[in-house]
Amino acid sequence: MSDLVDVTLPSEQSEGTRSQVLTWLKAVGDNVAENEPLVEIETDKVTVEVPSPCNGRLSEILAPANTEVEPGQTLGRIDRLATSAASASRPTVSAGPAATTGAESAARPVVAAHSATALSPAVRRLLAEHQLDAGSIVGSGVGGKISIDDVLRHISGGGPASPSAVPSAPAEPPEPTQPGAVGARLVPHSRMRRQIAERMVASLLHTAPHVTTVFEIDLAKVMAHTSKWRADFENRGAALTFTAYFLAACVDGLRAVPELNGRWRPEALEVYDQFDIGVATALADGGLVVPVIRDVASLDLFGIARALGEQVKKAREDRLTPADVRGGTFTISNHGVSGSLFAAPIIINQPQSAILGIGKVEKRATVGANGGQDVLIIRPRCYVSLTIDHRVLDGQRANQFLTVLAQRLENWES
Numbered sequence: 204m205s206d207l208v209d210v211t212l213p214s215e216q217s218e219g220t221r222s223q224v225l226t227w228l229k230a231v232g233d234n235v236a237e238n239e240p241l242v243e244i245e246t247d248k249v250t251v252e253v254p255s256p257c258n259g260r261l262s263e264i265l266a267p268a269n270t271e272v273e274p275g276q277t278l279g280r281i282d283r284l285a286t287s288a289a290s291a292s293r294p295t296v297s298a299g300p301a302a303t304t305g306a307e308s309a310a311r312p313v314v315a316a317h318s319a320t321a322l323s324p325a326v327r328r329l330l331a332e333h334q335l336d337a338g339s340i341v342g343s344g345v346g347g348k349i350s351i352d353d354v355l356r357h358i359s360g361g362g363p364a365s366p367s368a369v370p371s372a373p374a375e376p377p378e379p380t381q382p383g384a385v386g387a388r389l390v391p392h393s394r395m396r397r398q399i400a401e402r403m404v405a406s407l408l409h410t411a412p413h414v415t416t417v418f419e420i421d422l423a424k425v426m427a428h429t430s431k432w433r434a435d436f437e438n439r440g441a442a443l444t445f446t447a448y449f450l451a452a453c454v455d456g457l458r459a460v461p462e463l464n465g466r467w468r469p470e471a472l473e474v475y476d477q478f479d480i481g482v483a484t485a486l487a488d489g490g491l492v493v494p495v496i497r498d499v500a501s502l503d504l505f506g507i508a509r510a511l512g513e514q515v516k517k518a519r520e521d522r523l524t525p526a527d528v529r530g531g532t533f534t535i536s537n538h539g540v541s542g543s544l545f546a547a548p549i550i551i552n553q554p555q556s557a558i559l560g561i562g563k564v565e566k567r568a569t570v571g572a573n574g575g576q577d578v579l580i581i582r583p584r585c586y587v588s589l590t591i592d593h594r595v596l597d598g599q600r601a602n603q604f605l606t607v608l609a610q611r612l613e614n615w616e617s
Contacts, residue, residue: 208257210241210279212272213525221398222246224270224278229261235281242278245394249492249523259283333358395490403550411467411556411592415547418605422564422583424615441509446482446537449561450507452611454478454500456604457533462596463557463604464532472595481531481552482511484518485541492518493552495531531555539563539585548590556595559608562586 212222225243229235240252241261262282266272330337333354340357342349392400407413425448436443457464457478465474478500481493494514499507517523534552539562549560564585571580587608591601 206259206282206284207262207280208259208283209277210253210256210281212244212253212274212276212278213251214274222272222274223394224266224268224272225250225394226268227264227279228252231261231264233261235259235261244272246525249525249528250521251525253278255281257281257283260285330354393488393490399491402553406550406553407548410553411551412594413548413551413590414593414598414601415549415588415590416598416601416605417545417547417586417588418602418609419584419586420609421569421613422585423613425612426564426583428615436505436508439505441505442512443504443508444511445561445564446535447504447508447511448612448615449535449537449559449608450480450482450496450499450511451504452608453480453533453535453559455611456608458500459607460596460600460604462600463591465556465595466532466554467556467592467594475532477532479530479532481528481534482514483534483536483552484515486519492523492528493531493534494518494523494527495529534558535561537561545586545588547588549588551590551592555592557589557591557601557604560588560590562588 223245225245227242228240229242235241235255235258237256237258238254241255242253244251244253259281261279262285263280264278265280266276266278272278335354335357337349340349340353341347342353422445425445429443429445429448433443461474462472464478465472467473477498479495479497480499481495483491483493485491494517496502496507496510496514502510514523514527517527531552532555534555534557536546536549536558538546538549538560542563544562544565546560546562549558551558562585564583566581567584568579569582569584570577572578587605589601589605591598
């Protein structure tokens, strides 16, 4: 007799987000406990765990590893009236704090710091099942991070893999790409990098005609305001960065040009009333995520700075959930933090209509007036670029947005 319960992918996954089964944490026949992490799902933005909906035995896996899945799809089934004597003797290692109920337990983020000592839940469980010490295994990931493949290779007696290298050499060496080329090696793409590549190509070549317009902005008043208020913000728990000012200024620009806060649909332009602005955030392993700051117009500068800091911290600690990255209506990419002066086009984060690029702030000589005479003055300035979906609006409206943005920043007041 059996009583089968479906294991489904949570329906709150973001619209249009691709999801793929990364790995099953249990095998068919294994006992499972309610709310115990059962399967890891990798979306194009974050990795989440789907917990078991009940106690019982994993009876069936319908979506094996590397299968593309959709929200609401059945991943497997649990027989809650059965138990397995074979798996009952296996130790189970908790993935973290006690599980919760309701929506909070529907999809929990996988915390994976980029070091040899920080292990994913799946790796911890595999080590416990085989009574292995993480210190005895050489990790092949970024910063020596140990992966499931590293553990399995160790169990099978194979040697450690070279970081970022192909596990085994081909039977015949490939021909060099150029005559006499030596020292080349292949670096496998991570799932995140492949998905980023697919989204970039689809956005630029198959979806939206990209057009970029560029302004230069004087940030002297912003810098003066930052110097005055940085310590106060830090004492209250928020880091005051230039990105926070740009988020605030984008509200003025989007109010002036609301179609930028919309989505192209074949039958109409869908314009959103709320400004949910994503901030592109680079990760230590070379990945890129876009956590969203919700309802920016409802926040003052301190509220924006605090929300921004919280989301960026979660991104860099791999604690983002699908809710943190879905539903953005506009995006900012502050590429200047890594030294870039200008970038174009910055690829639009579909299905949005535009993305704002912010270059490095540096002191530049510019012409000003003094007593009716032209003089050279030194000012902190940066280039900003707005890349638009040309189906949604034209260059004149894009320039209007940047004009309003520049006016807000160049005339910043407390």
